[in-house]
Amino acid sequence: MVSNSIVLERRNDVKRINNGKGKRLPEVAGSWPIIGHLHLLAGSQVAHKVLGSMADKFGPIFTIKLGVHRVLVVCSSEMAKECLTTNDRAFASRPKAMATELMGYNYASVGLAPHGPYWRMIRKLIVLELTSQHRLQMLARIKVSEVKSSMMDIYRTWVTNARSYERVIVDMKQWFGKLVVNIVVKMMFGNHFSPGEQNGDQFLKAITRFAQLVGEFVPSDFIPWIRWLDLGGYEMKMKKTALEMDAAINGWLEDHKKKRNYASTLQVDESKDQDIFMAALLRRVEEAAKEELYGFNADDVVKSTCLIHHDPQIWITPFEFHPDRFLTSNKEVDVKGRHFELIPFGSGRRMCLGMSFALESLQLILASIIHAFEFQNPSNEKINMTESFGLVNHKAGPFELQVAPRLSPRVYGFLD
Numbered sequence: 001m002v003s004n005s006i007v008l009e010r011r012n013d014v015k016r017i018n019n020g021k022g023k024r025l026p027e028v029a030g031s032w033p034i035i036g037h038l039h040l041l042a043g044s045q046v047a048h049k050v051l052g053s054m055a056d057k058f059g060p061i062f063t064i065k066l067g068v069h070r071v072l073v074v075c076s077s078e079m080a081k082e083c084l085t086t087n088d089r090a091f092a093s094r095p096k097a098m099a100t101e102l103m104g105y106n107y108a109s110v111g112l113a114p115h116g117p118y119w120r121m122i123r124k125l126i127v128l129e130l131t132s133q134h135r136l137q138m139l140a141r142i143k144v145s146e147v148k149s150s151m152m153d154i155y156r157t158w159v160t161n162a163r164s165y166e167r168v169i170v171d172m173k174q175w176f177g178k179l180v181v182n183i184v185v186k187m188m189f190g191n192h193f194s195p196g197e198q199n200g201d202q203f204l205k206a207i208t209r210f211a212q213l214v215g216e217f218v219p220s221d222f223i224p225w226i227r228w229l230d231l232g233g234y235e236m237k238m239k240k241t242a243l244e245m246d247a248a249i250n251g252w253l254e255d256h257k258k259k260r261n262y263a264s265t266l267q268v269d270e271s272k273d274q275d276i277f278m279a280a281l282l283r284r285v286e287e288a289a290k291e292e293l294y295g296f297n298a299d300d301v302v303k304s305t306c307l308i309h310h311d312p313q314i315w316i317t318p319f320e321f322h323p324d325r326f327l328t329s330n331k332e333v334d335v336k337g338r339h340f341e342l343i344p345f346g347s348g349r350r351m352c353l354g355m356s357f358a359l360e361s362l363q364l365i366l367a368s369i370i371h372a373f374e375f376q377n378p379s380n381e382k383i384n385m386t387e388s389f390g391l392v393n394h395k396a397g398p399f400e401l402q403v404a405p406r407l408s409p410r411v412y413g414f415l416d
Ligand code: HEM
Pocket: 110, 111, 112, 123, 184, 275, 276, 277, 278, 279, 280, 281, 282, 283, 343, 344, 345, 346, 347, 349, 350, 351, 352, 353, 354, 355, 357, 358
């Protein structure tokens, strides 16, 4: 048995998890609202420090108590591999949460639905109709035209605001966010945001609020009997956000039905169309498996991707940006869920459905803008990469860069 690493043995169908520090996994008691936030944000750098020191003390797998829930925290790639391969079935569900109920159509969203026949059916439908290689190829021209039109936006800003050939300041965070939403919305509904369009602005605001609210620590998720108090007003905010998203999406669906023969377009249930925006890192332990699993008793599982992705035993200078490491020291590692030292899209049954789409889009967007524009940091200071909290850990503040075109106006769709 390797000390300090997970050992899962199959003995008479009993899967056993042991962290090398005794049969029972250590349980950390503590200030649960604080740890609660960490459990939602296990991918962030804030969690890296606190969970890192816990892992030093308790080993790479331990449980924490959050209200009525016990959460299994997984802090190393070796353990993540065991959880997402041998035990993937046992960890394939998602925890119940107020956000999933109120903003995810009462657990109907593919990313947040419990493991079972409904989830299998909707995931299969999305894979076939939306994210398969065949479908992505069919929809590739949408990506290309949306990237082109977003680059025209930057060029137009430059033409309007730059004096002589100076650079203009562009908030690239806003630019990226809008472009990504535009690509997805256009693929799904055949629409995109025109600047100042009311439906688009409303949706962008609602989806941003949705992502923030999913990342909030909601006390009643951990102590269900205090829900009637609605501490923090989350129930009210979530209901409002769900209505706003519905209103925007209904508008597009109506337009879409008018514009096309609806029967020939994607046969996806209208009420669940927005699901594919959602992703969640938490997994729920199957009830039946809890009894089977010897040595721990947990309701939820979270993998600290930040700790795993910055493990100094695997990565040389883990906090430094050295993309060439993927051509040299770590050239065998990819992000597709087979190498557990780098799992930004997760792995196993609940792995991200949008991975191919996201990777292809990123390549297209980055290659296009790096080719077409020059970028410069407006200050001499290092860019502050502090993260915001939510479903995704975005850069907290704006990402303002000085931008100038480097090609002929024709490339941006303008005449010389
Ligand atoms: C760089 C961009 C993205 C990253 C890093 C990412 C990451 C993730 C992660 C970590 C999960 C959870 C996996 C798990 O539980 O093991 C997930 C789930 C999911 N992602 Fe993504 N994602 C990205 C983009 C997208 C896009 C563009 C879409 C849709 C077009 C998408 C759709 C989904 C869905 C539907 C799930 C839930 C799958 C399920 O529970 O069955 N993702 N994603």
